[in-house]
Amino acid sequence: xxxxxxxxxxxLLGETVKHLRKFYVCxxxxxxxxxxxxxxxxxxxxxxSNECGRQSSIRIFFxxxxxxxxxxxxxxxxxxxxxxxxxxxxxxxxxxxxVSHKINIDENSDCMNDALRSEILDRIVDNSDGMFLLxxxxxxxxxxxxxxxxxxxxxxxxxxxxxxxxxxxxNRIKNQKSERSTQAIDVLKWTFLAKRPLTVIELxxxxxxxxxxxxxxxGKLPLAYDETLDxxxxxxxxxxxxxxxxxxxxxxxxxxxxLVHKSLHDYMTLLHENGEIFPDGHNxxxxxxxxxxxxxxxxxxxxxxxxxVTDDIKDLRQARFSLLDYATNNFGYHLRDQGSCTVxxxxxxxxxxxxxxxxxxGLRSKFLFPFFRWGGWNICHEYLSTSQIHxxxxxxxxxxxxxxxxxxxxxxxxxxxxxxxLGGSTMLLQASSxxxxxxxxxxxxxxxxxxxxxxxxxxxxxxxVHQVILPRWESVCVGWLFPRLWETTGWxxxxxxxxxxxxxxxxxxxxxxxxxxxxxxxxxVSDWASESR
Numbered sequence: 250x251x252x253x254x255x256x257x258x259x260x261l262l263g264e265t266v267k268h269l270r271k272f273y274v275c276x277x278x279x280x281x282x283x284x285x286x287x288x289x290x291x292x293x294x295x296x297x298s299n300e301c302g303r304q305s306s307i308r309i310f311f312x313x314x315x316x317x318x319x320x321x322x323x324x325x326x327x328x329x330x331x332x333x334x335x336x337x338x339x340x341x342x343x344x345x346x347x348v349s350h351k352i353n354i355d356e357n358s359d360c361m362n363d364a365l366r367s368e369i370l371d372r373i374v375d376n377s378d379g380m381f382l383l384x385x386x387x388x389x390x391x392x393x394x395x396x397x398x399x400x401x402x403x404x405x406x407x408x409x410x411x412x413x414x415x416x417x418x419x420n421r422i423k424n425q426k427s428e429r430s431t432q433a434i435d436v437l438k439w440t441f442l443a444k445r446p447l448t449v450i451e452l453x454x455x456x457x458x459x460x461x462x463x464x465x466x467x468g469k470l471p472l473a474y475d476e477t478l479d480x481x482x483x484x485x486x487x488x489x490x491x492x493x494x495x496x497x498x499x500x501x502x503x504x505x506x507x508l509v510h511k512s513l514h515d516y517m518t519l520l521h522e523n524g525e526i527f528p529d530g531h532n533x534x535x536x537x538x539x540x541x542x543x544x545x546x547x548x549x550x551x552x553x554x555x556x557x558v559t560d561d562i563k564d565l566r567q568a569r570f571s572l573l574d575y576a577t578n579n580f581g582y583h584l585r586d587q588g589s590c591t592v593x594x595x596x597x598x599x600x601x602x603x604x605x606x607x608x609x610x611g612l613r614s615k616f617l618f619p620f621f622r623w624g625g626w627n628i629c630h631e632y633l634s635t636s637q638i639h640x641x642x643x644x645x646x647x648x649x650x651x652x653x654x655x656x657x658x659x660x661x662x663x664x665x666x667x668x669x670x671l672g673g674s675t676m677l678l679q680a681s682s683x684x685x686x687x688x689x690x691x692x693x694x695x696x697x698x699x700x701x702x703x704x705x706x707x708x709x710x711x712x713x714v715h716q717v718i719l720p721r722w723e724s725v726c727v728g729w730l731f732p733r734l735w736e737t738t739g740w741x742x743x744x745x746x747x748x749x750x751x752x753x754x755x756x757x758x759x760x761x762x763x764x765x766x767x768x769x770x771x772x773x774v775s776d777w778a779s780e781s782r
């Protein structure tokens with residue numbers, strides 16, 4: 250299913266609300282939405298409330314951490330009315346009950362007496378600062394000690410600020426036994442850097458793959474191509490959580506693994522940006538994904554005389570090898586984020602011969618998704634029948650790697666047709682549809698034919714193109730670049746402005762957009778011509 254944009258979602262929601270007498274909207278963790286999207290989202294809700302409020306009773310409930318500036322949000326969006334504010338915080342008695350429960354279930358009961366118990370309860374509750382997370386980390390710090398004296402010392406020196414508690418907990422993770430420490434750090438790395446939440450079974454599969462970090466170097470693939478997955482090397486589900494000392498939890502509703510709180514994610518983000526944790530994390534995850542994809546299927550081997558992987562085999566492999574979906578869809582993003590992809594690596598990713606027993610064979614067109622979803626082509630057949638250089642270029646486009654795209658072209662010993670279609674669309678349309686401005690610019694500079702496109706694909710892609718082609722000094726009008734589309738639709742236009750934001754109008758605005766577009770084109774051409782002179 251294609252994703253719908255925020256405007257379309259609000260329109261559909263508005264149509265639904267009109268048929269209801271009362272309607273409740275609950276938005277949890279608004280503070281976790283970035284500032285730009287939050288402002289747009291709140292504006293859309295205010296508009297929805299204003300338009301539908303006359304026919305239905307709409308109530309909106311938000312939760313967020315205190316740093317959200319509610320007064321400013323309401324001032325900018327009067328359609329939300331005058332909200333009631335409720336400040337929620339953990340009550341001292343609730344925290345006392347929680348800490349007391351943790352002491353009661355402690356396995357080392359010999360290391361506790363009534364005096365220490367009372368000290369723990371009083372000190373932790375007094376320093377809780379209205380939150381549960383800090384006491385949870387503090388009591389764990391104390392109970393990890395093995396004598397009453399050590400516990401009392403830990404209590405007196407325990408961190409009283411959340412960030413300090415995070416730092417202390419990560420240090421305690423590192424000071425565990427080697428095997429536990431290594432696995433816990435890997436769990437934190439995957440949970441923090443993964444492009445989407447991983448399920449428990451996906452994470453267990455990821456941790457079963459053994460790669461020597463010392464061999465993981467930028468631009469090299471230390472992969473074993475004839476191995477199979479070690480099904481006896483899966484860590485237990487319990488160890489995933491226990492050895493992370495409270496920093497990682499399992500969401501029971503989705504069976505996904507996540508950090509205990511957004512504040513921990515913010516703290517780790519700061520450390521990661523400063524190079525203090527997981528400096529090669531994306532590299533290590535990418536190579537784990539690639540090694541996983543290179544495993545041979547030890548259960549569903551294919552006859553060498555067979556020329557392709559059947560859909561049944563692909564489905565069986567995806568069901569059995571749980572990390573395969575994440576690996577094939579996301580390893581390229583990890584390579585890109587680490588900046589470690591090279592031309593040599595592209596040759597290894599897209600070899601001249603295909604091993605049908607490799608578990609990712611037949612699924613490797615996912616590298617190029619969403620380019621293959623347009624139209625009804627036989628994805629696997631087209632993928633296998635396409636030249637490797639074009640597949641390598643396609644990969645660079647898919648993950649927005651401008652350097653690799655340029656290096657592949659420059660390193661090729663033969664002339665490359667950059668107008669070649671793969672998945673029914675050209676490289677220009679693919680790069681522009683995702684919005685990778687640098688690659689679009691490279692293709693235009695190398696003289697690709699901008700008119701080679703199917704109409705529907707081109708219309709979709711121009712939503713990305715119209716922000717790509719136009720810094721002020723090299724502005725070009727859509728009517729010039731795409732004359733066929735301009736003639737057939739008459740409603741696409743490029744407004745001349747610093748931000749170049751007025752581009753594509755929806756169908757219901759075609760007539761008005763056409764007139765406005767033609768005027769914008771005349772102004773744009775005039776301005777561009779005078780600047781050129």
